Amino acid sequence: MEKGDSKNLVKEPDLSYGNYTYADYLTWEMEEMVELIKGKVFKKAAAAPRRIHQWLTGNLYTEMNLFLKGKQCQAYIAPFDVRLPINSKKDDKISTVVQPDICVVCDMDKLDDRGCIGAPDLVVEVLSPGNKQVELQHKYQVYEESGVKEYWLVDPEGQTLLIYTLIHGRYQASRLMTTGDIVKSSVILGFELDLEVFFAEIK
Structure with a gap:
């Protein structure tokens, strides 16, 4: 994913918040892959897939x-x-x-x-x-x-x-x-x- 300026990166979005957008998504710096579905964050499993x-x-x-x-x-x-x-x-x-x-x-x-x-x-x-x-x-x-x-x-x-x-x-x-x-x-x-x-x- 293409990310913005490193100064504006967010380590961890609030998973209870349900109104995120792709603009927010671009600012996240997370080790695991995440998806955004209707504004809500879904984390992929922390471990690699089987x-x-x-x-x-x-x-x-x-x-x-x-x-x-x-x-x-x-x-x-x-x-x-x-x-x-x-x-x-x-x-x-x-x-x-x-x-x-x-x-x-x-x-x-x-x-x-x-x-x-x-x-x-x-x-x-x-x-x-x-x-x-x-x-x-x-x-x-x-x-x-x-x-x-x-x-x-x-x-x-x-x-x-x-x-x-x-x-x-x-x-x-x-x-x-x-x-x-x-x-x-x-x-x-x-x-x-x-x-x-x-x-x-x-x-």
Whole structure:
């Protein structure tokens, strides 16, 4: 994330305060990654994500990135700021800034040096014990409201994948897919993920 003048950095925001903006976010100097959802601060776990979380995230990003080479869309992996404005794109008016594990952006006008401003076309979150509530509740709401067309939830422990597809402004869930299924995206046309191969190396 791009930060401001070091003289103005804040070591620790008040987590009970619920009216922060992206302008505030830029002044925070914190060791762990944080997200801002509707003005409220959510800390990522202090410890690094579990090995398998990083393994699966990296593998899926690599597959998407290779598939998209030479195409219109681009894939990004966290840390990568995604700002989700409502009525204004000004820093002091944006109250949601998230760090999806992976996101795919097809509108290049949404990309700048600080990340993405506006809804990515596809977002992937890989669940871990410390982040399930944020992913399942808070992020689901902001992704739906902001217009993320496709939202993937990957569960390494259960070896499952669920896709929420935006239809007429509301998410509709796929069936729960697992080993033996071939996952197809309605956003990245032609991209397929063989879950038997994808989950095979979990140990």
